[in-house]
Amino acid sequence: MVVGEISQERNLIIIGGGPGGYSAAIRGAQLGLSVTLIEQADMGGVCLNEGCIPSKIVTHAAAKRTEAPHLQELGIGTSDMPFDFKKLLAYKDKVINQLRSGVESLCKENKVEMIRGKVTFLATDKIGVENGHQFDIYEFQQAIIATGSTPVMPFFMKEKGERMLLPHELFALEEVPDHLIVRGSDYIALEAASSFAALGAKVSVVIENQADFPFDESINKELSRLFKKRKIKLYKELQFLSTNEAEDGITMTFLTDKNVEETLFGSHLFVSGTRTANLEPLGISRFGIAETDEGFIKIDGNMQTSLPAIYAIGDVTGGPMLAVKAIKQAKTAVASIAGLKTEVDLTFMPVVAHTIPPAVSVGLTEQRAREFGLEVHVSQFALGGNGYATLTGKKDGFIKVVSDATTEIIQGIHMIGEGAIELSGSFVQSLEMAAKQEDLKFPLYAHPGVGEGFLEAVEGLVGQAIHAAPVKRDLANTRFQINTK
Template identity: 45%
Template sequence: MVVGDFAHEREVVVIGGGPGGYHAAIRAAQLGKEVTIIENQKLGGVCLNESCVPSKLFANAAGKLDEARDMESFGIKGYEKVSFDINGLQERKNKVVHSLTQGVEALLKKNNIEKVQGTAFFISDTELGVENQDAFEKYKFEQVIIATGASFSAPENIPDNDDRILFGSSLYAMDETPEHLALYGSDYITLEAAAIFASFGSEITIILDQEKDSFSFDKTINKELLRLLKKRKIKVYKKTKMTDVTALKDGVHVTLISSNGELTIEASHLFVSSDKSANTSGLRLESCGVEVSANGFIPITNTTQTNKSHVYAVGDTTTSGSLAVEAIKQGKVAGEQAAGENSEWDPGLCPVVAHTVKPIAVVGLTEEEALQEGYNIRVSQFPLASNGYAALSNEKEGIVKVVSEKDTDVILGYHAIGCGSIEMISSAVQVLEMGGRIEDVIYPYYPHPSINEAWLEAAEGLLGKAVHG
């Protein structure tokens, strides 16, 4: 190993080039700081290279397949023989990921950010060591931002060395379409994968764990989601414990126990939604005195600072956030704080979306949560079947639901499943962030015809004013 004999001095060092890391680096640089970013793999992190971008590309492909199968209802002929080639989709994924990665690289250069390839670890609370093969360099920093992310870890007693048993983002690296894909989990990752591969032609089985009889959305959304899954012939086992998983030569044998007794499933592939572990074990955080939780995640304040005021942490590596949108927000705050700006982030009102059988987008309190918190509430739901644009586009399945406080008319929550849900969620987030009331939603103009009118009529329904509800 070649060892540097001096330390490079930098104002701000960012460890990790994922969404949180590169946003932090760019914001600090925009505000005049000299910034170095250290990455041991690819810029963009897991989100860009393996997870967020590939999964949404696959979801987009599934949506296009579904649209093609519906073309005849619009008088468009010749789509009856539409087929799917997963290898062609993988080629497109690789091109898109490469292009976006190059885009991040260009942004760093544009902002004069030094990129260092290697694995970083703390030597002290002001110095880092960086190893890259046989080379070793030291970096002395004024402030450092940790953005090393997290990794999926296989649950106990489940084989992790068989290519038919999948974890994390490995679904989107397959070169074959599963004949029968079983999925164990109830999160948005599981739901998206189920919908995607159902569109691709796979038989799908979802297994909810023994504590779950539904998904983690508002009860109205869950009911509609389960109906849509059933319509798509996606089997859902509720409150089920997976007791044994055996990899076979041409499939996976899964043993389950539920209130109805023991049953077995033979699938070609099994996906297991697994927990994440923070990528902090190699950082030697004890050398700089940064506190971590029992499972390695780093607690942070609303300014993204750790217990060491000059050490920041963002994204999956923290105890406060597992979505890319949170990592991006925290990254910007960390970069601004490192440059002397008074900036904060708030964990509340972060939207959750799922590109599943029909898109789901939610923000704020569910009906159940609002009642549990003691609110006197109004609830209104509007079916997309009553929306003109949904009817003309043959996208009539879905519901928009709004929860408000009865005494003040303040909007507490927005929950939607169906066409346009994800596109409308930003408007809902803005209303909730501003403490908006029903009148703030129903007063503005909404284009006609449009799916947006479902958001309007759901809000009008809170006051009994919806015309089509």
């Protein structure tokens, strides 16, 4: 190893080139800062190379495969539509390479200095960067830690075998599993179950000590219906007894909600797992940086740590392990460093699942609103009454709106159906602006379009949705139920 004899001075150093890291680097350059971005692996981080993008390529392919019957109605395709998983893998690699090159080009165009290497903190204002036999030392004015997290098997999975898969391993498989057992009910588990079932795998979903999925109860009910429709076996409220791996598969034994012992055999087991912050290799803990009990970095509203020159963003700060959070924190941290006033408010961060069809939840569910003591109006508009959903053959799902009956302020918006991901930004904006029913009824909505379903769900709060049968008002629950089936 060759050690640099002198320290090199830098203004802002960002450690980690994932969505949070490279967003911070580019935003810093836009604000006139001199930025150095250090990444020890591939630019784009786990999200681009192993997580978000690879998984969504698989879910996208799965969704397209389910469109075959409708395509035949349109005169496109044949009854025999073979699926080549190897071609999908090649497409995945192509997209990842394109996106990674795009990130690198954007950094270069913004004059962000990019360095490859492993970072170790030597002081609260100094790091060492190791790259092969080269070791350089950098002093900085400010640094942002954006090193992400690593998935690990939960404590009850004592021994991890080759057929026990974490998220980055599942979406890196080179063939479709024969029978995939999905343990859990978070968005990754739901995406895995939905997509691999569409790609031809037998899928079983097992949920321990939990009655349902973590969405509004209406979406949970619809997801259960769609899983049954697609022959995804669903086991709920279980008590796990054992999980064993053999050469030919996985055996799982559990007690059902009726206290009956059952055994499930599959070719692979998927577990979302837990995540630990990527901090230990940095050596920052020995300088007294404040950490949570779970081992994540504590930050204030500006993303500043207990060490004034050091900020942290993304998974290393705990909380929801989502790229959208990391990107928002990145922009806030850099703005603060540049002397601008800014903040991060995760109150209305959308919960998104790229299932088939996708599901989105923003704000309060109906149940939570009532638990908070609110008198609510609720409207649920089925996409079967939407013209565009009908012509595209994607009528499954609905849009649900929850409002405060006293103030008419929208408290929550929940959707399962095609277009949910794209509409989620409008849902968040509506809640951020504390929109009332009238605010959302006033604008013009494109016709034909799924967005009209949002308008009709809002109009349904007062029983005025056009493309729905006359409603019946439940005076006891101040709820309109719109039926279009």
